[in-house]
Amino acid sequence: xxxxxxxxxxxxxxxxxxxxxxxxxxxxxxxxxxxxxxxxxxxxxxxxxxxxxxxxxxxxxxx
Numbered sequence: 001x002x003x004x005x006x007x008x009x010x011x012x013x014x015x016x017x018x019x020x021x022x023x024x025x026x027x028x029x030x031x032x033x034x035x036x037x038x039x040x041x042x043x044x045x046x047x048x049x050x051x052x053x054x055x056x057x058x059x060x061x062x063x
Contacts, residue, residue, distance in 0.1 A: 002042040009040045013049065 006024075010017045013029075021038065023029040030044045 004040045004042060004045070006038050009045060012042075013045060 004012060006017050006020055010020045013020070015023070020029070024031045024038055029040075030048055031038050031040050033039070
């Protein structure tokens with residue numbers, strides 16, 4: 001399982017570290033915490049990106 005911290009995940013999804021932390025606080029992106037650290041699974045981010053693409057293109061989203 002490949003994990004990323006905020007510094008690694010932000011450029012991966014094309015966002016600033018500040019914006020990514022804000023998205024986590026608002027529960028707009030899947031993440032998990034270990035202590036104070038915010039972590040992301042790369043596979044989960046890939047699925048989240050695909051879901052965002054489908055939603056933004058008007059296609060139905062699988063649940």
